[in-house]
Amino acid sequence: MTQTLAIFLDAYRDLNSRKLFWLALAVSFLAVAICGAVGIDETGVQVLWFDIDSQFVNTTFIPAATFYKLIFQNLGINIWLTWLAAILALISTASVVPELIASGSIDMMLSKPISRGRLFLTRWVTGLFFAGFQALVFVTASFLVIGIRGGVWEPELFVAVPTVVVFFSYLYCFCALMGVLTRSTVASLLLTLVFWLVLYGLQSLEQFANRGRIASQMEIVAIEAAIEMRLSKNADADVDRLRADLERERDSSRRWQQLYWPSFALVTALPKTNETTEWLERYLVQKASFRRPPDEESTLNFFGSKRVKRREFQQAVFDDAEARKGAPWSIGTSLAFEAVMLGGCVWLFRRRDF
Numbered sequence: 001m002t003q004t005l006a007i008f009l010d011a012y013r014d015l016n017s018r019k020l021f022w023l024a025l026a027v028s029f030l031a032v033a034i035c036g037a038v039g040i041d042e043t044g045v046q047v048l049w050f051d052i053d054s055q056f057v058n059t060t061f062i063p064a065a066t067f068y069k070l071i072f073q074n075l076g077i078n079i080w081l082t083w084l085a086a087i088l089a090l091i092s093t094a095s096v097v098p099e100l101i102a103s104g105s106i107d108m109m110l111s112k113p114i115s116r117g118r119l120f121l122t123r124w125v126t127g128l129f130f131a132g133f134q135a136l137v138f139v140t141a142s143f144l145v146i147g148i149r150g151g152v153w154e155p156e157l158f159v160a161v162p163t164v165v166v167f168f169s170y171l172y173c174f175c176a177l178m179g180v181l182t183r184s185t186v187a188s189l190l191l192t193l194v195f196w197l198v199l200y201g202l203q204s205l206e207q208f209a210n211r212g213r214i215a216s217q218m219e220i221v222a223i224e225a226a227i228e229m230r231l232s233k234n235a236d237a238d239v240d241r242l243r244a245d246l247e248r249e250r251d252s253s254r255r256w257q258q259l260y261w262p263s264f265a266l267v268t269a270l271p272k273t274n275e276t277t278e279w280l281e282r283y284l285v286q287k288a289s290f291r292r293p294p295d296e297e298s299t300l301n302f303f304g305s306k307r308v309k310r311r312e313f314q315q316a317v318f319d320d321a322e323a324r325k326g327a328p329w330s331i332g333t334s335l336a337f338e339a340v341m342l343g344g345c346v347w348l349f350r351r352r353d354f
Contacts, residue, residue, distance in 0.1 A: 032145055177348075
């Protein structure tokens with residue numbers, strides 16, 4: 001245990017000495033400070049000492065607590081924690097494994113009374129600690145801003161810290177595997193970014209197909225209800241037209257199903273970066289009274305649905321995600337894939353002749 005702690009502290013001091021560590025920390029504080037400098041009252045918005053009158057952005061339409069929660073949700077989670085901070089963390093930690101197995105460094109490490117597997121995992125956990133510390137700082141500062149400026153204290157926000165660490169671990173595990181294989185910081189970083197983009201594309205395809213599938217099913221139900229209503233009124237001409245629409249929509253539904261299920265199976269087997277952060281947002285909607293996507297009364301025309309209301313569609317998508325894409329699917333299956341990658345890393349590290 002003493003040797004493990006010493007290696008962990010050594011790796012942490014190495015990361016801590018890098019300017020990028022403190023740059024990411026400073027940017028986190030700056031982002032939260034900017035959000036805290038923005039205020040809202042019954043007349044509009046204040047930015048420092050400037051007042052901006054607004055008919056729609058004021059406490060009459062948006063309570064102060066909701067205003068700051070929206071900022072944390074849209075900027076903090078969707079932009080900073082899951083994109084910018086993750087990229088900075090990858091850049092900072094991508095060299096941990098390649099530098100470990102570099103000539104000279106690995107010789108000194110292997111001379112210590114510690115197994116290769118424990119040596120590798122200790123260095124790997126150090127990288128996760130870097131990402132977790134950055135997330136903790138940002139979430140703590142956001143928690144204080146929402147509490148002081150918004151008047152609501154939401155300890156559920158801190159669920160974002162382990163969630164972001166898990167999200168980052170998907171990418172960092174792949175980066176470590178590439179580091180063992182290539183021994184190059186640049187190559188492992190670039191390959192990890194490509195892997196991330198591939199994951200994002202596949203998950204976006206699955207989400208698009210799922211939305212199309214749900215919209216088509218809702219359209220079928222709406223047409224069937226319209227047919228029943230017309231039959232009760234003996235409007236035979238309208239019924240024939242609706243039946244033709246129903247057959248076309250059933251064909252469309254089958255095509256959506258054919259696209260959705262293969263993409264769903266593929267995404268299930270891979271780490272789910274998008275779904276992990278979306279699970280976090282759904283959790284905050286339920287536990288911390290975050291706002292869901294805005295409800296609209298307009299019809300849903302994007303997927304060819306003429307009878308489905310956008311508000312009903314958004315509710316159906318949310319309910320479907322809650323029912324089928326909870327933490328066991330979004331995070332559990334991703335961690336299973338990560339365990340395989342991490343096992344491969346340890347196996348290669350133990351067998352390779354340095």
